[in-house]
Amino acid sequence: MALTWRVRALGAVVDRAVGPFATMSDAKRRRLRSRAGPRWLGEVLSGRPERTVGVDEIAVPGPAGAIPARRYRPSGWHAGERLPLLVTLPGGGFVFGDAVTTAWLSSHLAARLRAVVVSPGYRLAPEHPAPAAGEDCYAVVAWVASHAAELGGDAGRLAVVGESAGANLAATVTLMARERGGPRIRAQGLLQGAFDLRPEAPMMHPSARWPFGRSADAPDMVAAYLGEHGDPTDPLVSPQLAPDHAGLPPAFVLTADHDYLREDGERYAAALRAAGVHVEHAHYVDSPHGIMAFPGWCAASGPALDRLTAFLSLALTPLPGPSVPGTASAAGRPVGS
Secondary structure, three states: OOOOHHHHHHHHHHHHHHOOOOOOOHHHHHHHHOOOOOHHHHHHHHOOOOOOOEEEEEEEEEEOEEEEEEEEEOOOOOOOOOEEEEEEEOOOOOOOOOOOOOHHHHHHHHHHHOOEEEEEOOOOOOOOOOOHHHHHHHHHHHHHHHOHHHHOEEEEEEEEEEEOHHHHHHHHHHHHHHHHOOOOOOEEEEEOOOOOOOOOOHHHOOOOOEOOEOHHHHHHHHHHHHOOOOOOOOOOOOHHHOOOOOOOOOEEEEEEEEOOOHHHHHHHHHHHHHOOOOEEEEEEEEEEOOOOOOOOOOOOHHHHHHHHHHHHHHHOOOOOOOOOOOOOOOOOOOOOO
């Protein structure tokens, strides 16, 4: 099916404003990261955050220093509550994205799920190639689990959600948590992600340009992310290539017809299912890359958010038996394994 004229028009505007990554100057990259411009313009493009949610800036200890993050808490939260915990990882091709990028998604999930949501600004390429972003994201998830009581959350109800590059990092974090013995992650939301960064992968051989994501930029962004010494066959870079996906958390996988990462999502969902992981796959036939990044322009944003919310609500239901707030499972084997 064809994209709407609104989506095509906005895609053309964004495409013209950003331009090709291969020829982008350092100064322009810094300017785009700085979010120069009025707040109302950002909300027109990326959606208005849920106003009833409390937001504050926090700093999380990371492997290379403090990681800036935003914390979202639902209206009426009080100190005695122990709410579900979510970490939302922004997209941006590993070269853009910060703690503000997920404001619409994070705030609406905090309100709908009555959850504490933390969204970090991980280190970006090319200044910080892999594995910097993945290590930052894992550090944030581990910190959230170990500081659950301080945050107002329940470490036994922890999920990670990522969009685009953030989905790659969310999948990477679940692999890290499994191999490193924790924290225990109950669910993962993988929204239009890239899971195979090898040169021969489908996303690296684009046949067309798509709105909200130049497929032709994919090889250059991946090269920036890998840097000089990065290995695209490393499962912590390409989660699709993990030798075993068993024991990973239940996954919500979002794909769209008009998205150059569609096949990546489909293949990763199939790999998880083959390993016995529960997968809910939501696919939208008339939508582009960035469904959750441009909610005011993509008709699928609302239905996709509804499905993601329902999936997380079920996955984060309190388990029978006593809960110990603020402690992470030492076993590190997620529910659903």
